[in-house]
Amino acid sequence: MLRSGSRQLLVGVLAVVLLVASAAATTCYRDELYGFERRVLEALAPVQRAATAAGSSIRAFWASLGELRGLREENARLRGEIERLTSLIPRLEEAEEENARLRNLLGFAPPSELRAVAAKVIGRSTSNWFSTLEVDKGGAQGVAMDDPVVTQRGLVGRIVRVTEQTATVLLLVDPQSGVGAVIVRSREAGAVLGSARFEQTCPMRLFTRDADVVRGDMVITSGLGGVFPAGLHVGHVADVRHVEQGLVVEATVVPAVDFGRLEEVFILCGL
Amino acid sequence: MRSWGWALAYVAAVWLQLTASSLFPPGRAAPDVFLVAVIAVGLMRGLGSGLAAGLLLGLTGDLIGGRLVGLGALTLAATGILAGLISRRVFRDNLLLVSAVALLLSVTDVGVYAVLGRALGARFDVLRALAAIGLPVGLYSAIAVPPVYALGFRRLNRRETGIPERQPLSGGDAR
Numbered sequence: 001m002l003r004s005g006s007r008q009l010l011v012g013v014l015a016v017v018l019l020v021a022s023a024a025a026t027t028c029y030r031d032e033l034y035g036f037e038r039r040v041l042e043a044l045a046p047v048q049r050a051a052t053a054a055g056s057s058i059r060a061f062w063a064s065l066g067e068l069r070g071l072r073e074e075n076a077r078l079r080g081e082i083e084r085l086t087s088l089i090p091r092l093e094e095a096e097e098e099n100a101r102l103r104n105l106l107g108f109a110p111p112s113e114l115r116a117v118a119a120k121v122i123g124r125s126t127s128n129w130f131s132t133l134e135v136d137k138g139g140a141q142g143v144a145m146d147d148p149v150v151t152q153r154g155l156v157g158r159i160v161r162v163t164e165q166t167a168t169v170l171l172l173v174d175p176q177s178g179v180g181a182v183i184v185r186s187r188e189a190g191a192v193l194g195s196a197r198f199e200q201t202c203p204m205r206l207f208t209r210d211a212d213v214v215r216g217d218m219v220i221t222s223g224l225g226g227v228f229p230a231g232l233h234v235g236h237v238a239d240v241r242h243v244e245q246g247l248v249v250e251a252t253v254v255p256a257v258d259f260g261r262l263e264e265v266f267i268l269c270g271l
Numbered sequence: 272m273r274s275w276g277w278a279l280a281y282v283a284a285v286w287l288q289l290t291a292s293s294l295f296p297p298g299r300a301a302p303d304v305f306l307v308a309v310i311a312v313g314l315m316r317g318l319g320s321g322l323a324a325g326l327l328l329g330l331t332g333d334l335i336g337g338r339l340v341g342l343g344a345l346t347l348a349a350t351g352i353l354a355g356l357i358s359r360r361v362f363r364d365n366l367l368l369v370s371a372v373a374l375l376l377s378v379t380d381v382g383v384y385a386v387l388g389r390a391l392g393a394r395f396d397v398l399r400a401l402a403a404i405g406l407p408v409g410l411y412s413a414i415a416v417p418p419v420y421a422l423g424f425r426r427l428n429r430r431e432t433g434i435p436e437r438q439p440l441s442g443g444d445a446r
Contacts, residue, residue, distance in 0.1 A: 020391075022341035027392040029337060040334050048289055055293030124292045127336040127343070128404045129388065129395070131297035161337055168337060173297055175394040176338075196394040198403040200298035260296025 028176060029160040029168075031145055038163050045166045048123030048134055056263075114229065116266040117141050119149075122166070131174040131194070131259070133157075137267060138165045146227050148268045154233030154256030155179065155221060156265050169265070172234070172255050173202055180224035181234050181253075186212035189222055192234055192253055200259070201238060206249040213240055213251050229268070284308045285331060300404045302411035305332050306380060309347050310373050310412060311419040313354025321351025321358075339388055346387070350380045366417040373416035374409040381405035 033041070067074075123134035137143050139162050149156040149169045157177060161168035170177055177194035181204060190206040206213060217237040223230030239252040288304040295301035305328040313321025329344030336343070357372055378401065385400040 016345065019341035019345040020387075023339045023345070023387075024391050026338055026340040037334060037337070044289075044335065047286065051286055051289030052293040055290045058290075059294055123289060124295075124297070125336060126288050126292045126332055128300045128303065128408065129384070129393075129400075130336055130338060132336075171297055194394070195298070196396045197399040198298055198300075198396075200296070258296075259298075 029170070033161060033163065041161075041163050041166060045122060045134070045136070045163075049136070052121070052123050115142070115269045117143060117269055119143075119167070119265055119267055121262050121265065128198075130176075131171040132160070133169040133171065133259075133262065133265075135167050135169060135265060135267070136165065138163050138167045140164050142269045143167045143267050144269065148228045148232065149265050150232060150268060151257055151262065151265055153258075154235065155228065156257050156259070156262065158227055159267065167267070171259055172257070173200060173259065177202075178225075179228055179234060180222040181219050182222045183211075183213050183237070184218040184220055186217070188212055189224070190251075192219065200255070202235070202253045202255065204237070204251040204253045206251065209247060209249065211249040213237055213249065215239065217251075219251075219253050280308070281327065284328060288332070298403075300407040300411075302415065303377070303408050304415075305329065305343075305347060306350065306377055306408065307373070307412050307415045307419060309351045310354045310376050310416050311423055313351045314358045314369060314372070314416075314420055315423045316355070317358055318352055318355030321353075321355035322348050323351070325349070325351030339391065339393060342384060342387055342391070346380050346384045349383065350376050353379070366421060369417045369420050370413045374413040377409040377412040378405040381408055 117137050119135035119137040121133050122136045125132040133156075135149075143159060143162055145159055145162060147159040149158060155172060157169045157171040157174070159167050160170040172179065172192065172194065174194040175196045177192075179192045180189070181192045182189050183206075188206055188208065188211045190204050190211070192202050192204045195202055204219060215237055219234040219236065221228040221230055221232040221234060233256045235253045235255040235257075237251045238254045241250055241252075242248065243250045284304055291304055292301050309321060309325045309328055312324040325348035326344050329347035330341075332347075333340040333343040353376055354372070357376075381404050382397070382401055385395045385397045385404075389395045389397055
């Protein structure tokens with residue numbers, strides 16, 4: 001028989017070993033959730049929805065206080081913008097027609113098998129270590145692991161956890177994220193990685209040593225890797241530097257999407 | 272506090288954590304309500320309660336997060352134990368000291384999580400984590416823990432220990 005002190009020590013050591021083993025086994029998201037995990041997430045969904053609504057109200061209140069002063073100027077600026085954009089419509093329509101014509105000539109078929117499911121953001125990661133969102137669509141709506149998530153502005157991330165009615169989106173900036181991408185201007189290929197430095201920008205590792213990349217370059221998905229379709233807007237280059245004794249070119253990419261303001265997203269199902 | 276009181280406090284902590292997280296965009300550190308609660312409970316009630324609160328709230332956070340499940344529980348439990356040990360030396364009426372202890376424990380918690388997470392394979396930049404997460408979370412805790420501690424201790428004092436208001440805190444369940 002063990003004495004009380006020894007028993008406590010043994011229980012403590014076992015608990016530590018168990019927790020470390022569990023953490024080691026879950027450094028990445030898994031394909032399948034345990035039953036109790038699924039139930040916890042399903043049960044939390046309404047609470048998350050309500051908490052996020054409360055948070056949004058608080059944010060909106062603070063924002064409206066700050067914005068009151070600039071509303072008149074912004075109104076005038078937006079009117080000017082509307083006029084400018086309205087004048088662009090005929091040119092864009094013409095470009096769209098030309099685009100369709102050229103696509104027909106090339107025999108290009110858009111990925112018609114993709115289905116966009118609109119989803120509402122019901123929560124954000126409670127941990128400061130991970131950048132994820134919870135959305136209100138899940139397996140019941142056809143959402144599956146690794147489905148890309150986008151907005152009109154560009155790529156948001158991919159699905160990493162699915163329950164019947166909810167799903168978790170791993171954002172582009174999360175340390176675990178990685179996206180095959182190309183520079184639109186020079187067609188230089190690379191990988192946009194999540195930020196291990198907990199920033200709102202992502203490092204892009206270019207595959208060639210003398211890669212042609214400059215500030216302001218637009219970055220889109222390359223389609224390599226099979227998770228994301230090609231051509232999704234990722235962001236633009238804000239900075240370029242040589243790392244690892246000058247052997248690797250690394251660009252800092254500012255994502256096209258403002259992750260702090262996301263309320264609705266589209267999940268591209270069926271890729 | 273009765274068991275329903277603890278249950279209510281647990282639900283409130285989860286609710287507050289979810290709301291606080293929704294106020295901050297990714298890449299900006301949000302206040303860690305679970306950490307605040309664990310430090311306050313450890314300081315108020317001692318080692319055993321700090322450990323229990325750390326394990327429960329840490330596991331809750333880990334399950335919601337879905338990655339490194341267990342690491343949050345481990346580090347928060349350790350923080351609860353430390354808070355419990357320190358409670359022997361902290362005096363209720365010295366809230367500045369409580370604030371400093373909260374700051375120190377929070378930065379330590381973040382640092383330990385970053386080091387262990389990295390050792391387990393997560394892509395964490397430890398120094399950057401301390402600057403980007405440790406310091407802001409530490410400051411939030413330094414602001415939030417003293418009032419929670421003061422309120423909680425007053426209630427605890429009245430209901431359970433019977434210690435007069437101006438007496439220093441004795442060891443709680445750590446003794």
